[in-house]
Every structure is written in C-alpha cells, then in structure tokens.
Amino acid sequence: MEYAKPAEIERESMAIIDRELRARGTAVPPEREAVVRRVIHTTADFEYAQTLRFTENAVERGRDALRGGVIVTDTNMALAGVSRAAASRLGCEAVCYMADEEVAAEAKRRGVTRAVISMERALREHPGAILAVGNAPTALLRIADAIEDGARPALVIGVPVGFVNVVESKERALAVCEDCGVPAIVAMGRKGGSTVAAAICNALLYAAAGLLDPAARG
Amino acid sequence: MEYAKPAEIERESMAIIDRELRARGTAVPPEREAVVRRVIHTTADFEYAQTLRFTENAVERGRDALRGGVIVTDTNMALAGVSRAAASRLGCEAVCYMADEEVAAEAKRRGVTRAVISMERALREHPGAILAVGNAPTALLRIADAIEDGARPALVIGVPVGFVNVVESKERALAVCEDCGVPAIVAMGRKGGSTVAAAICNALLYAAAGLLDPAARG
Numbered sequence: 001m002e003y004a005k006p007a008e009i010e011r012e013s014m015a016i017i018d019r020e021l022r023a024r025g026t027a028v029p030p031e032r033e034a035v036v037r038r039v040i041h042t043t044a045d046f047e048y049a050q051t052l053r054f055t056e057n058a059v060e061r062g063r064d065a066l067r068g069g070v071i072v073t074d075t076n077m078a079l080a081g082v083s084r085a086a087a088s089r090l091g092c093e094a095v096c097y098m099a100d101e102e103v104a105a106e107a108k109r110r111g112v113t114r115a116v117i118s119m120e121r122a123l124r125e126h127p128g129a130i131l132a133v134g135n136a137p138t139a140l141l142r143i144a145d146a147i148e149d150g151a152r153p154a155l156v157i158g159v160p161v162g163f164v165n166v167v168e169s170k171e172r173a174l175a176v177c178e179d180c181g182v183p184a185i186v187a188m189g190r191k192g193g194s195t196v197a198a199a200i201c202n203a204l205l206y207a208a209a210g211l212l213d214p215a216a217r218g
Numbered sequence: 219m220e221y222a223k224p225a226e227i228e229r230e231s232m233a234i235i236d237r238e239l240r241a242r243g244t245a246v247p248p249e250r251e252a253v254v255r256r257v258i259h260t261t262a263d264f265e266y267a268q269t270l271r272f273t274e275n276a277v278e279r280g281r282d283a284l285r286g287g288v289i290v291t292d293t294n295m296a297l298a299g300v301s302r303a304a305a306s307r308l309g310c311e312a313v314c315y316m317a318d319e320e321v322a323a324e325a326k327r328r329g330v331t332r333a334v335i336s337m338e339r340a341l342r343e344h345p346g347a348i349l350a351v352g353n354a355p356t357a358l359l360r361i362a363d364a365i366e367d368g369a370r371p372a373l374v375i376g377v378p379v380g381f382v383n384v385v386e387s388k389e390r391a392l393a394v395c396e397d398c399g400v401p402a403i404v405a406m407g408r409k410g411g412s413t414v415a416a417a418i419c420n421a422l423l424y425a426a427a428g429l430l431d432p433a434a435r436g
Contacts, residue, residue, distance in 0.1 A: 006331050009356075013381040044379050044408035045263070077413065080298040113224050138227075161262050163231040190262035195295065195411050 013041055021049060031059050035185065038203035042195050051188045053174055058155065058183040062130060063208040065154030066092045070129040071201055072122035073194075074098065074115045074139045074160075078132055081198025086205035094201075097121050115139035123151050130204075132157040134197030137169035144169075144176040156184040157200050159192030166190055231259055239267060249277050253403065253421040260417040261409075269406045271392055276373065276401040280348060281426040283372030284310045288347040289419055290340035291412075292316065292333045292357045292378075296350055299416025304423035312419075315339050333357035341369050348422075350375040352415030355387035362387075362394040374402040375418050377410030384408055 017040050021028065026049045028036045039048045071087070071094040073079045079096040087094050097103050097118040107114040115136030122129055123146050131153045133140045137160045143153065158173045160166050170186050177184035185200055205211075235258050239246065244267045246254045257266045289305070289312040291297045297314040305312050315321050315336040325332040333354030340347055341364050349371045351358045355378045361371065376391045378384050388404050395402035403418055423429075 006354075009331075009380070009382045016381040041381075042379065043411065044381065044384075075298075077295050077298045077416070080293075080295045081412070113227075136224075161260065162227070163234040163259075163262065164227045166262075193261065193411075193413050194299070195413050198295070 010041070017041060020046065024049070026050070034207055035059060035200055035203040038199045039187075039196055042199040043191075043193075045191065047189075047191065048187060048196070051191065053184075053186045053188055055174070055178055055182070055184045058185050059204065059207075061183040062155035062157075062185065063204045065128065065130055066090050066205055066208040068092065069154060070095065070126040072096065072119070072126060072129050072131050073197060073201075074118060074133045075135045075194045075197075077194035078134045078197040078201075081195060082201045083205055086202065086209045086211055089209040089211075090205065092205070095122075095126075113138040116142045119143055119146075123153070127151065128154050130155040130157065130201070132159075132197040132201055134159050134161070134192060134194040136160055137162065137165040140169040140173045141165070144173045147176050147180050147182050152180075152182060154183065155204075156182060156186075157197055158184060158186040159196045159200065161190065161192040161196075163190060166192075228259070235259060238264065242267070244268075252425055253277060253418055256417045256421040257405075257414055260413050261411075263409070265407075265409065266405060266414070269409065271402075271404045271406055273392070273395055273400070273402045276403050277422065277425075279401040280373035280375075280403065281422045283346065283348055284308050284423055284426040286310065287372060288313065288344040290314065290337070290344060290347050290349050291415060291419075292336060292351045293353045293412045293415075295412035296352045296415040296419075299413060299420070301420045301423055304420065304427045304429055307427040307429075308423065310423070313340075313344075331356040334360045337361055337364075341371070345369065346372045348373040348375065348419070350377075350415040350419055352377050352379070352410060352412040354378055355380065355383040358387040358391045359383070362391045365394050365398050365400055370398075370400060372401065373422075374400060374404075375415055376402060376404040377414045377418065379408065379410040379414075381408060384410075 068091045073096045076096050082094045103114050103117045107117045116138050119139045119142045140158045158170050174186045286309045291314045294314050300312045321332050321335045325335045334356045337357045337360045358376045376388050392404045
C-alpha cells in the first residue's frame with residue numbers, strides 16, 4: 001500500500017477537477033479559477049462552480065487586502081483551516097472571536113448569536129478586514145447591516161451553510177455588497193461551511209503570497 | 219433585522235431536514251438518525267443520507283467508547299469542530315497530532331503524509347480510540363492496514379474528501395472493518411471533510427452525554 005505525498009495528491013486532484021469542469025462545459029473566468037478550483041477540491045462538490053458569485057474584481061481586491069491585512073472568521077474551525085504559512089508570508093493576521101468570553105457574555109445579554117457580536121467586534125477593531133463567514137447567517141446579516149450603515153470591509157466571504165436564513169442572508173449580503181461597492185465572494189444556496197470559507201481564504205492567500213497552486217506547478 | 223438564537227435556528231433546521239428526508243422517502247434507521255441528521259445539518263447535502271454506511275451497531279459501540287475515551291482526528295480543523303463541552307462531560311479527550319514536529323519530521327524522512335504518521339501514533343498511544351479521518355485518504359488506508367495487522371480501534375470514522383485515492387480508501391476501510399468486526403461509519407464516494415468528521419463525533423458525543431439533539435428538545 002502506497003501512501004503518496006500530499007503535494008502529488010493535490011496536483012493530481014486539481015488536474016482531475018480541471019478535466020471535469022471542462023467535461024461539464026463549465027467556463028470559469030481565469031481570475032476566479034483558483035478560488036473555484038480550491039473550493040471544489042475541499043468539498044468534491046462541483047455545484048460550487050455554479051453557485052459561487054463574485055462581485056467585480058473581488059478576487060483581485062481581496063488578494064491585495066491580504067498583505068499586512070487581517071482575516072476574521074466566524075468559526076474556530078475556519079480559522080484552523082486558514083494556511084498560517086501563507087498568511088505569515090504576507091504579514092497577514094487571522095483571528096476568530098467566537099471563543100472570547102466577553103463576546104459570549106454580550107451575546108447572552110443581548111439575546112443574539114456570538115457570531116453577531118464577533119462580527120461587530122471585527123468591524124470595530126479591524127474596519128478594513130477580510131470577513132469570512134462559513135457558518136452563521138446571522139454574522140453575514142450583521143455585516144450587511146453594517147455595510148449599509150457605512151462599514152467598508154476589504155472583502156466579504158459569505159459561505160454560511162444551513163437551512164434557516166442562510167439562502168436569504170447570502171442574497172442580501174451580495175446585493176448590499178454590490179450596491180455599496182464592497183468586494184464579495186458568496187456561495188448562493190444552502191451549501192457552504194467552515195472548510196469552504198477557509199478554502200477561499202487559502203486560494204487568495206496562495207495567490208497573494210506567490211505560492212503557486214499545486215496544479216499550476218505541474 | 220432579527221438575529222435569532224442558535225438553539226432556535228438549529229431546532230428549526232433539524233425539523234426541515236426531517237421533513238425533507240421524509241419527502242424524499244429516505245428511511246434512516248432510528249439509531250443512525252442523529253448522525254445522518256447532523257451531517258446533513260453541517261453540509262446541507264442530502265446525498266449523505268445515501269452515502270453514509272454503518273457497520274452493525276457502529277453508533278452504539280462508538281457512543282459507548284466515548285466515555286473516558288479518546289478521539290483522534292486527522293486535522294486540526296476537525297479537532298476544532300469537536301464539541302469540547304460534550305467531550306468534557308464524558309471525560310473524553312480529543313487530540314490531533316498533525317501539528318506535531320516529530321510527526322512532520324518522521325513523515326518527511328519516510329516520504330509519507332503527516333496524516334499517516336499521526337494515525338500510527340494514535341494507534342500506538344491510544345489503541346482503543348475513536349479515529350476520525352476527515353481529510354487524508356492515506357490516514358484511512360494506514361488504519362485499514364493496521365486493523366488487518368490486528369489493531370482494534372473503538373470506531374473508525376472514515377470521511378476523507380477528494381479525488382485521489384479517496385473512494386478506494388473508504389471502500390477498503392469499510393471492508394476491512396466489516397471483516398475484522400471494527401465499528402465504522404464511512405461516507406462512500408468523494409465527499410466528506412473535516413466538518414463531516416466533526417459532525418459525526420458530535421452526534422455521538424451529544425447522544426452519549428445525554429445532551430438531546432436540539433430537534434428532539436423542541
């Protein structure tokens with residue numbers, strides 16, 4: 001039994017994804033390829049080639065914001081999935097406030113989710129951050145409200161997963177981001193998750209850090 | 219804009235999942251319901267109702283092993299997703315060796331994945347653990363080899379995701395577990411992931427800790 005190396009596995013995986021995307025006749029604009037490919041690599045779900053939506057230049061603007069920037073995730077799982085190696089090359093910090101005791105206390109007091117309070121804190125402490133929501137639609141809705149009130153995060157990654165308020169939260173976030181000129185990458189529909197949020201962060205981080213995608217390494 | 223509470227959201231989500239499973243005519247045996255439901259809750263993907271395979275009494279035996287037991291995950295993401303609250307109620311420890319420097323060094327020396335070395339360490343240090351593989355097919359293959367050689371983990375959760383060796387690793391792991399009487403929960407096909415591995419652990423943890431599923435609370 002052979003236990004192949006991860007770099008080889010990843011290169012071969014990306015080649016399979018490219019082949020299957022072509023076989024499905026799915027055309028992904030070149031600047032979005034790395035993101036779409038990495039999300040499919042993470043989920044084995046080609047639906048994302050259809051459901052991922054990008055505001056104009058979202059990839060470029062998100063990538064540019066990573067250098068010396070801050071990523072705030074809505075779950076510790078997503079945070080655990082963000083590549084520390086790539087982030088540190090860029091002087092980019094990745095944080096999550098979900099386990100913070102003050103966040104929990106305020107959420108309890110106000111009767112809202114910890115994710116909402118986390119994002120309020122992110123908007124306050126890191127006004128130009130990349131906000132990555134892989135779990136809580138309430139966090140995404142809070143961000144949309146804040147943007148309407150004038151907040152301008154560098155990028156909104158809106159990929160919560162689930163059955164209640166999820167579809168609506170994504171539609172609203174994308175519309176608000178488009179209206180207000182805030183870059184956004186959103187997975188429409190019910191699907192998403194912490195792994196998807198981390199995959200999008202990593203695709204941008206690898207590109208920004210000049211770490212070639214394994215598939216491109218050839 | 220209302221930011222509903224997580225317990226309410228989860229209860230409503232579980233009710234939607236149950237309704238849609240019934241509408242699809244998908245019959246899930248009662249003892250497996252909590253696992254299947256939680257995986258769908260985590261992924262919004264009803265395919266898992268078809269692809270999740272259980273060896274006989276896997277849920278019961280896995281649940282029983284959690285009390286005072288050890289969960290070893292193959293990613294720090296999955297570890298981050300395992301409920302600490304439920305685990306600590308049961309005196310259950312959850313660990314991941316992927317970030318361990320010795321693991322990295324040995325993997326490099328032997329030219330195999332860190333996941334393989336992680337699982338070798340898990341099998342050595344925690345011979346009766348629950349092994350949860352959400353990412354690396356190489357880890358699952360290593361476990362299958364070890365079981366053939368006599369290892370007897372308490373439960374194998376085999377839900378790696380991807381395009382290379384993934385389908386094969388799951389088929390082999392399930393077959394070996396069935397042959398050797400090792401309890402296993404496996405998601406056949408390409409799909410899976412760290413969130414799925416954590417969801418299965420949590421469904422078992424909640425059941426073992428007597429924390430009712432939110433849907434049942436409602």
